Amino acid sequence: MTSETGTASAAPRRTVIPIAAEPSTGLYRAEKKIHPREIHGRFATWRWILVAATQLAFYGLPWLEWNGRQALLFDLAARRFYIFGLVLYPQDFVYLAALLIVSAYSLFLFTAVAGRLWCGFACPQTVYTEIFLWIERRFEGDRSARLRLDAAPWTFDKTWRKTGKQATWVALALWTGFSFVGFFTPIRMLVQESAALSFGAWEWFWILFYGFATYGNAGWMREQVCKYMCPYARFQSAMFDRDTMIVTYDGARGEPRGPRAKSLAHADLAAAGKGECIDCTMCVQVCPTGIDIRKGLQYECIGCAACIDACDAVMDKVNYPRGLIRFATENGLERGWTGGQMLRRVLRPRVLVYGGVLLAIVLAIGANLALRRPFRVDVLRDRGTLAREVNGGRIENVYRLQVMNASESPQRFHVSVAGLEGIAVASDPELEVDATGQRSLAVRVQVPLEAAGRAGTGARPIEFTIRRDGDDRPPLVERSTFLIPR
Amino acid sequence: MSDFFSAGWSIYIGVVTIASLLGCLALLVITSRARVNPKDDTGHVWDHDLRELNNPMPRWWMALFVITIVFAFGYLVLYPGLGSSKGLLGWSSASAYRDEQAQADAQLATVYARYASTAAPELARDKGAMAIGERLFMNNCSGCHGSDARGGKGFPNLTDNDWLYGGSPETIVETITHGRQGTMPSMAAAVGTPDDVANVAEYVLSLSNSPHDAAKAEAGRAKFIVCAGCHGIDGKGNAAVGAPNLTDDVWLHGSGRAAILRMVNNGKTNVMPAQEHRLTSEQIHVVGAYVWSLSHGGAKN
Numbered sequence: 001m002t003s004e005t006g007t008a009s010a011a012p013r014r015t016v017i018p019i020a021a022e023p024s025t026g027l028y029r030a031e032k033k034i035h036p037r038e039i040h041g042r043f044a045t046w047r048w049i050l051v052a053a054t055q056l057a058f059y060g061l062p063w064l065e066w067n068g069r070q071a072l073l074f075d076l077a078a079r080r081f082y083i084f085g086l087v088l089y090p091q092d093f094v095y096l097a098a099l100l101i102v103s104a105y106s107l108f109l110f111t112a113v114a115g116r117l118w119c120g121f122a123c124p125q126t127v128y129t130e131i132f133l134w135i136e137r138r139f140e141g142d143r144s145a146r147l148r149l150d151a152a153p154w155t156f157d158k159t160w161r162k163t164g165k166q167a168t169w170v171a172l173a174l175w176t177g178f179s180f181v182g183f184f185t186p187i188r189m190l191v192q193e194s195a196a197l198s199f200g201a202w203e204w205f206w207i208l209f210y211g212f213a214t215y216g217n218a219g220w221m222r223e224q225v226c227k228y229m230c231p232y233a234r235f236q237s238a239m240f241d242r243d244t245m246i247v248t249y250d251g252a253r254g255e256p257r258g259p260r261a262k263s264l265a266h267a268d269l270a271a272a273g274k275g276e277c278i279d280c281t282m283c284v285q286v287c288p289t290g291i292d293i294r295k296g297l298q299y300e301c302i303g304c305a306a307c308i309d310a311c312d313a314v315m316d317k318v319n320y321p322r323g324l325i326r327f328a329t330e331n332g333l334e335r336g337w338t339g340g341q342m343l344r345r346v347l348r349p350r351v352l353v354y355g356g357v358l359l360a361i362v363l364a365i366g367a368n369l370a371l372r373r374p375f376r377v378d379v380l381r382d383r384g385t386l387a388r389e390v391n392g393g394r395i396e397n398v399y400r401l402q403v404m405n406a407s408e409s410p411q412r413f414h415v416s417v418a419g420l421e422g423i424a425v426a427s428d429p430e431l432e433v434d435a436t437g438q439r440s441l442a443v444r445v446q447v448p449l450e451a452a453g454r455a456g457t458g459a460r461p462i463e464f465t466i467r468r469d470g471d472d473r474p475p476l477v478e479r480s481t482f483l484i485p486r
Numbered sequence: 487m488s489d490f491f492s493a494g495w496s497i498y499i500g501v502v503t504i505a506s507l508l509g510c511l512a513l514l515v516i517t518s519r520a521r522v523n524p525k526d527d528t529g530h531v532w533d534h535d536l537r538e539l540n541n542p543m544p545r546w547w548m549a550l551f552v553i554t555i556v557f558a559f560g561y562l563v564l565y566p567g568l569g570s571s572k573g574l575l576g577w578s579s580a581s582a583y584r585d586e587q588a589q590a591d592a593q594l595a596t597v598y599a600r601y602a603s604t605a606a607p608e609l610a611r612d613k614g615a616m617a618i619g620e621r622l623f624m625n626n627c628s629g630c631h632g633s634d635a636r637g638g639k640g641f642p643n644l645t646d647n648d649w650l651y652g653g654s655p656e657t658i659v660e661t662i663t664h665g666r667q668g669t670m671p672s673m674a675a676a677v678g679t680p681d682d683v684a685n686v687a688e689y690v691l692s693l694s695n696s697p698h699d700a701a702k703a704e705a706g707r708a709k710f711i712v713c714a715g716c717h718g719i720d721g722k723g724n725a726a727v728g729a730p731n732l733t734d735d736v737w738l739h740g741s742g743r744a745a746i747l748r749m750v751n752n753g754k755t756n757v758m759p760a761q762e763h764r765l766t767s768e769q770i771h772v773v774g775a776y777v778w779s780l781s782h783g784g785a786k787n
Contacts, residue, residue: 027520028518028542028543224546227544384641427634
């Protein structure tokens with residue numbers, strides 16, 4: 001298998017740490033289970049805030065009500081997508097594309113500025129792993145206790161701890177699957193169905209499948225997903241540059257690492273021939289992907305900053321200044337810049353382009369949504385009957401107007417036509433469409449024979465104007481053709 | 487399976503498929519014996535210092551490969567895949583389609599069952615039934631009769647109260663089910679000389695008070711007797727044979743002297759195709775009620 005690793009660059013102030021050689025191994029290697037140590041600190045707090053925010057949104061949103069219906073509901077069977085006050089049709093799919101483009105550009109922007117922020121703090125894989133780890137700790141204790149337990153024989157104590165953990169995991173995973181389906185089937189209906197377990201076949205499938213994916217990915221696969229499955233992990237490195245804030249170990253400060261007497265003060269380090277790193281390996285023990293950040297930037301690093309919290313805590317304990325491991329840019333580390341100096345490089349062309357494009361797209365979509373017309377009309381000219389002569393010396397064409405009402409109240413529409421001399425709608429020009437419904441209306445359009453003669457034979461362009469009652473915006477205009485026979 | 491000329495192709499494909507699967511399995515076993523040294527890099531370097539290392543793959547990945555191979559064997563046993571083998575489940579796309587069709591029919595049957603015992607005039611007041619009727623009409627009838635059911639030249643208007651074969655709900659259902667073939671024979675020889683034909687045409691024009699030559703019409707009156715066999719002595723037509731009323735202002739194949747002369751001289755055969763093999767009798771009942779409602783003030787948009 002291939003893997004990339006960025007090694008330290010040739011910089012005068014920085015000591016290059018050799019990568020420890022691993023023994024040769026089979027082409028397929030059993031991955032060791034990683035037991036990250038629990039960590040508290042600035043970044044850990046931020047991560048928990050984001051876990052709470054994202055999961056409050058995920059588990060909570062399906063329960064919100066809006067005008068007597070679920071506020072956020074993607075009704076696939078009826079092909080109506082409700083987002084608070086907005087009702088979208090399949091024809092509005094472009095907004096989904098827009099959302100994906102915005103997400104992609106946001107990812108580009110965040111990554112260019114501060115590396116894999118998304119991975120470390122908001123990605124569902126990280127968030128659910130964090131929650132599943134929390135459950136694991138409640139049952140099995142912290143890292144060292146879990147390592148002991150895994151090595152221990154199967155006693156009653158081990159059995160109930162493992163069983164309890166698994167049961168809680170499965171319950172949470174099923175609830176996650178249930179909430180996911182709740183975005184597509186009204187969740188209150190799902191609750192009623194769950195009383196008798198009378199879910200539909202697809203509901204069963206998605207609850208179990210999504211639950212299984214959550215359980216498998218957050219309980220068992222964890223960092224394997226980031227290392228081997230996730231495509232973003234790989235292409236985010238293409239957005240890094242030497243001014244991207246990344247989690248780094250300051251080798252110049254830290255090396256040579258090693259144990260030392262507790263009494264050795266910071267001021268005396270140079271004289272004693274020691275760096276600041278006391279080689280306590282806390283940064284390795286807390287790492288959820290099991291790497292040693294002191295080896296430099298590695299593709300496995302998800303930028304979660306757990307090692308920063310761990311190292312800061314140790315530095316506090318030994319009375320050294322914080323920041324041996326910190327968010328810094330490659331340029332900054334090399335040239336010994338302060339945080340302020342590095343921040344000044346944030347507004348560089350790459351970031352400005354990403355930011356500018358993102359802002360333009362967001363503004364365009366926002367304007368488009370705000371100006372969006374709450375109805376839609378398609379005009380189809382009858383193909384079977386081309387044109388006919390009717391009593392009173394008129395040529396008649398028949399059209400079918402498909403009117404879609406994207407608002408949540410019944411609406412009346414009025415149809416008129418223009419484009420040829422004497423052209424008029426001969427059938428009832430009014431129609432009413434139910435809330436979020438659609439109707440088709442057969443519309444007969446007539447042109448006097450003499451006017452038709454002057455216009456000439458063939459398909460002549462005409463325009464339908466569809467006005468919604470009580471709508472003061474300019475009406476909707478749809479183009480079509482009127483056929484004048486020879 | 488007619489795609490193969492002989493069993494040879496079927497066997498060939500079966501052998502290639504099985505051999506490929508076994509080949510994949512063998513490849514997995516052989517490569518798992520290989521040794522790699524993670525510190526060896528491949529010699530590829532990008533961006534000055536980005537090196538490609540030679541790390542081992544995770545073992546679960548190999549397990550996924552094995553699972554796909556096991557799945558493939560299971561699939562080939564159960565489903566068609568090995569040449570012309572039909573698989574243990576006997577599944578085919580055609581049978582899946584038939585099953586879904588039967589399922590949909592069963593669902594629809596409960597809807598139509600409610601309408602089957604309801605008479606057309608009552609059905610015409612049922613909004614749900616008329617919505618279904620309109621959709622059936624759009625999909626099956628509007629191609630000729632138009633979205634608004636007003637037809638065109640050669641295709642009767644269904645919204646007026648002028649019917650070739652009668653406009654009772656029962657007759658409409660009969661027309662839709664079995665179709666109609668309306669024939670106007672060429673009558674020139676029976677009528678007589680070209681002058682006689684011209685006179686008959688004037689007489690026909692006079693029946694509907696269209697502009698005509700009164701003297702010629704009077705001369706044609708006697709010759710109309712050969713037309714009266716179908717159109718009636720008064721020219722009001724005969725629904726039993728689908729002969730149109732010549733005294734009103736409805737002209738299916740065009741109005742005026744030239745059109746009438748063309749009909750008398752050349753005749754015309756017009757066909758309404760039977761729908762009994764496309765629609766069920768319950769569907770015909772509903773769409774028939776919809777058509778009936780069009781000339782009875784109902785089913786307006």
